[in-house]
Amino acid sequence: MNKDFYELTTEPLNVGEIARRVVPASCGAIVTLDGFVRQWTREKETLYLEYEAYQPMALKEMEKLIKNAKEQFEIENVGIVHRLGRMEIGETSVVISVASPHRRAAFESCEWLIKELKRTVPIWKKEFYVGGEVWIQGDSQEKS
Amino acid sequence: MKISVLFFGQTAEIVGRREIEISLDNSVKSGEAVAGVLEKYPKLKETKLLFAVNQNYAKGDELINDGDELAIFTAVSGG
Numbered sequence: 043m044n045k046d047f048y049e050l051t052t053e054p055l056n057v058g059e060i061a062r063r064v065v066p067a068s069c070g071a072i073v074t075l076d077g078f079v080r081q082w083t084r085e086k087e088t089l090y091l092e093y094e095a096y097q098p099m100a101l102k103e104m105e106k107l108i109k110n111a112k113e114q115f116e117i118e119n120v121g122i123v124h125r126l127g128r129m130e131i132g133e134t135s136v137v138i139s140v141a142s143p144h145r146r147a148a149f150e151s152c153e154w155l156i157k158e159l160k161r162t163v164p165i166w167k168k169e170f171y172v173g174g175e176v177w178i179q180g181d182s183q184e185k186s
Numbered sequence: 187m188k189i190s191v192l193f194f195g196q197t198a199e200i201v202g203r204r205e206i207e208i209s210l211d212n213s214v215k216s217g218e219a220v221a222g223v224l225e226k227y228p229k230l231k232e233t234k235l236l237f238a239v240n241q242n243y244a245k246g247d248e249l250i251n252d253g254d255e256l257a258i259f260t261a262v263s264g265g
Binding site for chain 2 (some may be wrong): 077093094095096098099100103110124135136156159160161162163164166167168177178179180181
């Protein structure tokens with residue numbers, strides 16, 4: 043049974059609940075990334091972040107990511123949920139859960155998924171820090 | 187023909203709007219359409235941009251059709 047999912051929401055994310063949704067009987071491991079708002083980036087103190095997305099395209103890109111991950115790694119199910127809107131320090135902005143029969147593929151694919159999400163899914167964050175605000179630009183420009 | 191142009195994040199802030207409509211001649215490529223928008227909003231040239239046609243990343247040589255959706259934005263930063 044396919045338990046993949048990809049979603050955008052402005053509601054707070056429940057990491058444990060999201061992780062449980064990907065579990066099939068054939069799996070022995072789930073790796074879950076809980077990405078949350080960091081307070082300190084070197085000397086700079088973040089106050090909060092605001093995320094926005096090009097929603098229909100973001101969902102399409104998330105769907106593509108899951109498809110690509112499943113072609114490359116021995117994994118069963120993938121769930122990705124990204125939150126949008128304002129988030130305070132410590133609040134979860136993104137959850138990626140991967141269920142696989144064995145843990146190695148789950149770790150590797152979860153890392154690959156977050157790296158690609160940051161490169162290709164059209165979501166942007168604006169950082170409000172002590173002394174200013176700035177739209178963050180990702181490092182990667184090229185879409186392969 | 188007419189297409190809509192969408193902006194997000196920093197590009198929306200620069201343009202001051204999230205969506206505009208532009209008129210184009212037939213047989214225009216996506217790169218030419220983007221160049222036209224940059225002429226209208228030269229401040230956009232100060233940042234590196236990506237763009238998409240109908241919700242797919244575009245390179246510049248895609249032919250634009252009436253009613254297409256062009257989106258212009260900076261490097262994505264989700265996560």
